[in-house]
Amino acid sequence: MKRFAPSTWFRCAGIAWLAVAGVATAAPATAPWSLLPQPARLSPAPSGAMDIADGGVILVHGADIQQVQSIAERFAQRVADTNGLHLRVVTTDAAHPAITFDVDAKADIADDAGYRITVNEGGILVTARTPRGAFYGSVTAWQLLTPAGWTRGAPVKVAYGVIEDHPRFAWRALLLDSGRHYQSVAEIKQLIDWMSANKLNVLLWHLTEDQGWRLEIPKYPELTTIGACRKAVGLDAELTGSAEQPYCGHYSEADAREIVRYAAERYVDVVPEIDLPGHSQAAIAAYPWLGVTGKRPAVWTDWGVSPWLLNPNEKTLQFVDDVLDEVMQLFPSRYISIGGDEADKQQWNASPEVQAQMRKLGLANMDQLQGWFMSQVAAHLVEHGRTPVGWDDEIAEGATLPASQVVMSWHGDHDERVALAALKQGHDVVMTPQESLYFDHFQSDLPDEWQGPSPAATLRQAYDTVVIPKGASAADAKRIIGVQAGLWAEQMPTFAHDQHAVFPRIAALAELGWSPASARHWNDFLQRMPTELARYRALGIGYADSAFAPVFHVAAAAKGAFRIELSNQVDFGKIRYTTDGSKPGDQSTPYAKPFTLPGNTTLRAATFAPDGFELAAPRTQVLDASTLLSRDSSALATCSKQPGSRLEGARPAQGPKPVYSVDIGNMCWLWPRAALNGVTHVELTVERLTWRFGDEAKDAVVHRKTGAAGEFEIHADTCTGPLLARLPLDSAMQATGQMRLDAKVAMPSGDGVRNLCVFATGDPREGQWALARMVFSK
Structure with a gap:
């Protein structure tokens, strides 16, 4: 693969009003339609909407009738699959069609791949110069029939207006x-x-x-x-x-x-x-x-x-x-x-x-x-x-x-x-x-x-x-x-x-x-994403919710309690949580500002759109004696200070496959300012991964082994600082999947808050060790 080298839509009515009022804005106003990608030009009507219900008729006429009929039939199938509305395609004149596809080579459309959609009391009219344009119009029409908060099988209300569209790039x-x-x-x-x-x-x-x-x-x-x-x-x-x-x-x-x-x-x-x-x-x-x-x-x-x-x-x-x-x-x-x-x-x-x-x-x-x-x-x-x-x-x-x-x-x-x-x-x-x-x-x-x-x-x-x-x-x-x-x-x-x-x-x-560049606004894109994710879900797509997923920031509070701060990557949606281990719903407690919780609490949080759609599945944070004394590899830094790759481990007998943050070729991690007052014991969960990283072998870092099989070592302050624990790998060498290692901790005198370096000895090209989790105990 290629390697990483270190080193609006244009809302006419709204904008016209703003120009008259003398008000400037960096982003457009809310649209009556949730469409993605955003069309080139949208002209919503001041009022009015039409209903598309089960049994509605799709009329196809104009040029390239067979191609356009196929497009209309696939459109109808997608609507049925996602929204549960069953629409009927005809090619002869029908009274009051709900949707019409009209292909006319002489139509006033900007591009062969362009189209115009007009929504009024006569229904939805998709006009294009070519079948390609009609196809892209059908995609937008499908989105009009899967609006925010649609209910499967229920009639859909589509706001009046005009959509004029064509692609920016070929x-x-x-x-x-x-x-x-x-x-x-x-x-x-x-x-x-x-x-x-x-x-x-x-x-x-x-x-x-x-x-x-x-x-x-x-x-x-x-x-x-x-x-x-x-x-x-x-x-x-x-x-x-x-x-x-x-x-x-x-x-x-x-x-x-x-x-x-x-x-x-x-x-x-x-x-x-x-x-x-x-x-x-x-x-x-x-x-x-x-x-x-x-x-x-x-x-x-x-x-x-x-x-x-x-x-x-x-x-x-x-x-x-x-x-x-x-x-x-x-x-x-x-x-x-x-x-x-x-x-x-x-x-x-x-x-x-x-x-x-x-x-x-x-x-x-x-x-x-x-x-x-x-x-x-x-x-x-x-x-x-x-x-x-x-x-x-x-x-x-x-x-x-x-x-x-x-x-x-x-x-x-x-x-x-x-x-x-x-x-x-x-x-x-x-x-x-x-x-x-x-x-x-x-x-x-x-x-x-x-x-x-x-x-x-x-x-x-x-x-x-x-x-x-x-x-x-x-x-x-x-x-x-x-x-x-x-x-x-x-x-x-x-x-x-x-x-x-x-x-x-x-x-x-x-x-x-x-x-077009003028139609692209990040905040507006985020507002349209819940509806798009709902479409993905209806299509059966296993999409990632990473951008919206809750992130837990946990710190020590007075009397053994924990201070909790919640956020997500895009700062969008409402994070809601429970503290009894139950699954959060759209009526659960909304997160507003940092709060404290006692120990022995199971905190769960999920992210919701304003209409209650779940943007991100629940994540769980257990608050107990080990919470501040443990880290998984995703919460550790690499010793090279480069971002770690995420590598998959072997499939366990039960549960999902583990994924580890690993600096390929350098089996070494850092935990800054670990609070280790009174700790006496440490447990590591590790797995040996097959080396198959080709030309990255030339940059491999080899730490000298003490035992024949090698070991994990934990040092204070730096990677050559005082040795806190040595965990031999003899028992793990022939294992498949995760192994647990444990050892006593020899804490040096002084402040219990120390920078930690943990690394596996030996040559990663003979087997790259991954660190799943390290847990200290008192």
Whole structure:
């Protein structure tokens, strides 16, 4: 995957009134409709509304009648599935239709993908120039029928007014990595459905990786018979059922065609990605002559950047042409992605053959050789009427990319300097900064946050993504064709993980890609999110509630009591709580300001929207003698001071899988100002994780072992300060899952408030220890 480098809607009536009154405002007034992404222009009527009830008629007429009828029928099905209203689609004139879809090529609509919705006493009229516009109008119409607080099966009241809408960008994309972990055809279809409900229109399908080649290529059958399977290392064994059962999966030609067909019906373009010349270890495992060493590697079981690159010679280029010819047969998209990212050139540098090739071509370095290779690949696509797409890595290194290539810019640091460089070279650019739009990154520091690489990419960060880089000229800005989020699947082993990672951040992505800049307001977006989350819930999407989840801030109070402060990430919604262990409801005590509670109390809190919709499920904080004497890993700092990644542990016999905050390669944590007066004992809960972190091995930190198996050590003040406890790992070395270690604590004299350093000795590359929890007792 890509690596993190440290380093309004326009409410006419309301605005017109404000202009007359001489009042300024930074954000729009409340809308009568809750729509997302926010349309380009909304004109609500001063009054009036119509009812849509069960049995209502949908009339389809105008051009492209069969296509529009299919759109209307899928719209009716979505309404039935989510709202329980059953609407009937007809193509002949009907008296008093509730909803009408009218496609007219001469309609006064701003864009082929645009539409107008008029709501008045005659019903809801969706007007578009094309079926695509009618489709996007149907998405908005569905949202009109799922308003805030809707009741399933009950008539829906829709306010009068006019909605005029079209997209800001042509490329509104989600990247799906099927190379690291495989998703079924049914799961991909479901994801496409949900993307289209957010008006996204590109699925960038990452099909080849070091860890698996997923697309059938009949001319090269071993790409899938060999390249689509890897040894089930680490938690992959839980997916296959056994470490002896390899992790396999690929898509047949029929699968690919079916996904393309299904996506096209929902106006989603499937853009395949065949990553070159790096991320190719699985291909070289299938056909060793594609590499430069002559050896056959295994399909990679690690994550990170593999050094196995394709040999940049004519034989390899013929292979690539053959593969792309098959890809072009399967995928009608104008765009084909050829990757070009994270090419570790150590094997090229060590190869006399590659060195000779570089000199023969008159090139100065290996970056230029990669540029030559990618230019040959791009030229083949251009000859066949396609547009190559690739990553910005070579531009980040100061090199150039093929002039015809669309650049996906993921290096978002330094004020988007790489995107600006790509624009100055004349490329069309898709903005996909890893800092905010890599949805595999975890979303919060909550103890129950799901796994993902660091640092966090929050809902607010996604929403605030810079789409037009600072310093871009007006001409540069016109070459930014869209935005894209990345779902890199190293730590996304199941479709449940995919859903949790994508939703609700996809709502922020949708508004970035669709809504005009003037229509985007964070506070207004938050006001619309409860209704959007209710739609997700009705669709059966397992979304993350991290942005709204209660966070407990606990401190000592007088006489053994606890001072409690509650908050959430976005400072939105009403947090309500109970103190008897019962589940909070929308009538439970609302949080207003910090309060105190006695010990031996079970505090539970949840977040609710103004209409009572549960924004975040209840979280629990037990208040007892161990509360201030314990920390889980999410509440500890890393010794490197870098944010820890969240890694998943083995599935326990009961309960959810544990997730740990871990600084990969450095098994060391800090607890500042721990209050340890009178403690005599400590207990650690730990788990040993399989090392599969590839090139991160070079930065591993090794602490000297005292015993043969190693140990956890706890030191005061610094990591070389007084030793408080040593907990041998002999009993844990062969264990699967979590283990508990305990030891006596030798507190040094002096103040009981000490900075703590806890670390595991030994080499993390032989097994990365994770710390679940540490608990002191008196």
